[in-house]
Amino acid sequence: MEVTHTMLKRTIFIENAFTFDISKLEPVDLILNDLTLDANSALKALNHFLPLLKKDGKILFVLKTGIDYVEPEFEKSLKLLDKFNSGKKKERYYLLSRL
Structure with missing residues (x-):
């Protein structure tokens, strides 16, 4: 394991x-x-780290939207709060929370 930086x-x-x-x-x-x-x-x-998310925590999930883009199917325990595309990058952003 390599810790590269600790601050704040x-x-x-x-x-x-x-x-x-x-x-x-x-x-x-x-x-x-x-x-x-x-x-x-x-x-x-994402699922590997979900146990660490606090009750009212949020997730910013980013997917690249190139040629092989597939819309994700999130766990039923997650709520989609918002989604939007990047203006310049080939990315789609999903804001999620726990139900």
Whole structure:
């Protein structure tokens, strides 16, 4: 594990998102999921970290909208609050919360 930077109670880990030991982390208010992966793989990574999300926490889920773009199917335990496209980048943003 490599910790690259700690500042203002933020720590960045360079790790595998699918196998990262989440017990190293405290509960979080926000999960930012911005991975260059297909929708299914990005959702698997998100699901791995969901146990850390606080009750009123939010998720910003980012998908690249290139040639292979597929609309994600979020867990039934998640509520879609908003979605919008980037003006310049080929990305779609989803704001989610727990039900």
